Amino acid sequence: MAAHSVPAQPKAASAPPAVVAGEPASEAEEKVVQPRLKGYVQIGDITPVDEAQRKDDMDDIMKAVMELERESSFSSGKERPNMQIYDKEGNAVDNEGLLKKDTIELPAQTTESTLEVEALAEKILGVYEKQEIVNGGVMQLKKLKSLLDQEAGRIIDTGKLAATLEVVQSMGMISKIIDLPGNDKLLIFKEIELPADEVGIIQLAISTPIAEFTKDNIVAMLGIPEEVVLATLKRLQDKGIIRFSGNSIQVPGVMQ
Incomplete structure (x- = not known):
């Protein structure tokens, strides 16, 4: 019996090579990265800035800056107009001399x-x-x-x-x-601390003759308890503001 030939089977497509975890993919499978213009940072898929457009923008900015400088040139001291000052007789005055600080003198008074x-x-x-x-x-x-x-x-x-x-x-x-x-x-x-009650005693001393400025008279004039007056006088004495001379009280810092 004649042998039958077996038709050739089509060659199966080769399976893609296995990718081992942690190893980089082949160069053919790597994503092509678009080149970036020098000096610019591209984020995501945004189209890079065109170099010609960048130059045009920079030119516009420089023109605007130059215009601002030209407009402010007078206040900055550049391109000042020639302004001459004259005195009463019509003689020209030295403009620069007027700006010197040493030419300004304070009045003697x-x-x-x-x-x-x-x-x-x-x-x-x-x-x-x-x-x-x-x-x-x-x-x-x-x-x-x-x-x-x-x-x-x-x-x-x-x-x-x-x-x-x-x-x-x-x-x-x-x-x-x-x-x-x-x-x-x-x-x-x-x-030093000088409360209102102590100031009140000093004021009373100013308006009272020294011979009449006694503890009893102070109590009578102020109409307050004797112990309150004594406590205030003691504080003033401790501060060196008053002195006792017999029955009278001296306050050397005021006219009595």
Whole structure:
């Protein structure tokens, strides 16, 4: 029996090579990455910026910047128009000389006033240093002025004294200034607490003759319990603001 030939079977397509986990795919299967323009970052599938468009945009920006600089050239000192200044006689004035700082002089009156304030401030501090040991750092403005007038041999201007006291306070030489009736003030040179009841006793001392300024009279004038008055007087004594002289009470920092 004749042998039958077996028709050739079509060759099966080869299976794709197995990909082992962790190994990179073949170069044929790798995704083709679009080239990026230098200097730009491409995100996702966004089309890269065209180089020609980029140059056009940069040119527009530079033109805008140059236009702004041209418009502000006058304020920046560039391309200033030639402006000439003349005096009353019609003579040309040196423009550059007008801009020099050393050509501007302060009036002599301002300098003299400053020197007067400095001198008065030194006198105020000098009087305070002499009186501090007896007044506890508290002084009535009218008494300070009286002492300054005696030392200077003349009447010191009240307005100038008030202005100088503000300067001394700004320097930290006066801790506090308390307003008193009759356009008067209480100057606190030290950093001390002075409650309202203590200020009230000092005010009472100003308006009461020293011979009548006693503990019993204070109780009668204020109409408060004796123990309250004694407690306030004790605090003032501890601060060196008042002194007991027999029955009367002295407050060296004020005019009694």
